[in-house]
Amino acid sequence: MASAVRAGRRLRRAAEGGELAALPAGLQAELEAALASQGALVPFSLLRRLHTALREAGSPLYLHELLEGCEIDLPEVPVPPRQMNGTLAEFGRQVRSVKAVVITIFNFIVTVVTAFACTYLGSQYIFAETAARVLSAVIVASVVGLAELYVMVQTLEGDLGKL
Structure with a gap:
């Protein structure tokens, strides 16, 4: 000033x-x-x-x-040296990585819930009792969830590509 x-x-x-x-x-x-x-x-x-x-x-x-x-x-304003650690490019990579993980978790939850809902609604033509419908929906949702976890682990290890 x-x-x-x-x-x-x-x-x-x-x-x-x-x-x-x-x-x-x-x-x-x-x-x-x-x-x-x-x-x-x-x-x-x-x-x-x-x-x-x-x-x-x-x-x-x-x-x-x-x-x-x-x-x-007007006095000379000293320009501070740039900080090389923590650049915007590094921040962008971290945000993309977190974004990929959040999308993967959201996809897992939606897939398991959808499998449960479809099995519960579809099993009304096979089972008359609610307990049997819920049990069959839980079994199918568990199988779909395990399959989804298997695919996620393979993806994270790099067999199916990077996130």
């Missing part, structure tokens, strides 16, 4: 030419010291005091006239 201005010709001429003679001696000396410093940087705090002193003295000079040609001094 800027905290000083680089003095322009108008401010230097006013300080050297005696246009600011109505200022208190301490403020005038501080302004001359700032103008003589390297880069002629005048801090904003000094400009505020200068503005107040010009108002109190009833000077015909206005601060914006004195600041004509001045440049705001």
Whole structure:
């Protein structure tokens, strides 16, 4: 953030030419010291005091006239070094991996529940009792679940491809 201005010709001429003679001696000396410093940087705090002193003295000079040609001094912002660990590409790979696992688990649950529901509804034509229908649905859902687990294990080992 800027905290000083680089003095322009108008401010230097006013300080050297005696246009600011109505200022208190301490403020005038501080302004001359700032103008003589390297880069002629005048801090904003000094400009505020200068503005107040010009108002109190009833000077015909206005601060914006004195600041004509001045440049705001913006300090160099240090650029932090990039962190190579934890890049976005690595994060993307991790998200894809987690996404694949979540989809696989969701697929497993949907397959087992669907097998149970289809067997339960389809067995009403074979069994009259609810207990027999539920038992047959549990058996079929278990077989489908074991088959699905077998396929998942083979996939994770790499026999059927990567996730």
